[in-house]
Amino acid sequence: MPELSNATIDLLTKLRETAARADKILIGAGAGLSASAGLSYFDEKAFKKYFPEMYRFGYHCEYELVGRRDDEWSVGRKWAYWATHINYVRNIFPSAPLYKTLLSWLEGRDWFVVTSNADRQFYRAGFPMERVFEFQGHYDNMGCSKNCCGKTWNSLEPLTHVLENIDHDTFECRPEALPRCPYCGELADIVFRGENYRAERQRYIDFVDSSEDKKLLLIEFGVGFNTPGVIRWPFERITAAIPNARLFRVNRGYLDYPGHEGYPEVPPELAGKACGIACDAAEAINYLAENM
Ligand SMILES: [Zn+2]
Known part of the structure; x- marks a missing residue:
């Protein structure tokens, strides 16, 4: 990883000091956090290795296959893909040490995590899940395509059966x-x-409600613009609404467009309450953990 600039270190120091004074910490974790830990849906090399058939059919990365409608492929292909994809994310890709580092940094603090990631990395790292809200759900939940009774069940066993029958x-x-x-x-x-x-979502709402008169620190790690309504915009609203809230937006800039710091950018309305730190989530988390 490249050396952190002095300006970035200054901002991370400010983040560390704000964390030391905060009553509560709300973490927002986006795809950038898992990408920083090595799990990226844009990883062509991993795609070629674990999805050789789809690569042969002309696809280059997993992100091309996200959000496919059922009428775009056969039901057999859909399940072959899902079983392979989820097996890769849940079983082949290891539990990332970066998440464990984040958990150890949070120890002894009053914190909550909201994530858009469905990959279960928080669960696998040993986070107490009553303090984690997986906003978009996760891959372990299987249900009825007709929603006959609202029940869900663990997907592991049925997907293993699919894998064996591709x-x-x-x-x-x-x-x-x-x-x-x-x-x-x-x-x-x-x-x-x-x-x-619903109960999982309520815990998130309760945490935010209980922060109204507190020093609340919000930190985003790798939250971009794919689903800004999940974390990015709510975090801006919470920061604006709570008098003693502070937001630190840790994200890389538009690496392909030097000079455009679009991802860590914060709105001018939050001046004095929010700042962006243009660095990788892993760089920031490792810095915080090493400089307690
Ligand atoms: Zn059913």
Whole structure:
């Protein structure tokens, strides 16, 4: 990793000092945090290795396949892809040490995490999940494609069964191995948000509500513009609304467009309450952990 500039170190020092004075810390974690830990949906090398069939069919990275509608591919292909993708994210890619470093830095503080990531890295790193809200749900939740009864169940076992039943010439799951709803027999789906989602969201709301008259520090790690309504915009609103809130936006700039610091940028309305730090999430977290 490149050396941090003096300006960046000054800002990280300011972040560290603000954390020392804060009553509460709210972390917002985006795809940039997992990318910084090595898990990137734009990683062509990993894609070629773990999705050789899809690579052969002309795709180059996982992000090209995010958000596909069911009518864009066969049900067999959809499940072959999901099972391979989730197996890569959940089982092949290891639990990243960077998350454990963040957890150790938070120890002894009053904190909460909201994340847009579905990859379960917080869970795997040992974060107490009653302090983590996975806003967009996660890959371990399987449900009924017809939502017959609102139940969800763990996807691990059905996906392992799919993995064992992929025809690698067509890259399709054999019809008899497609995951089905145990309650009605219809096809299952990865539903992301489990049946306890509302209760999980309420814990996040309660944490923010309990911060109204407190010194609240908000830190974003790797939150970009793919889903700004999940963390980026709410964090700006919370910072504006709470008198003693401070926001630090840790993100890399537009690396391809030098001079445009679009990702760490903060709105001028938050002047004096917010600042952007143009560096990688790993650089910032490691700096904080090494300079307690
Ligand atoms: Zn069902």
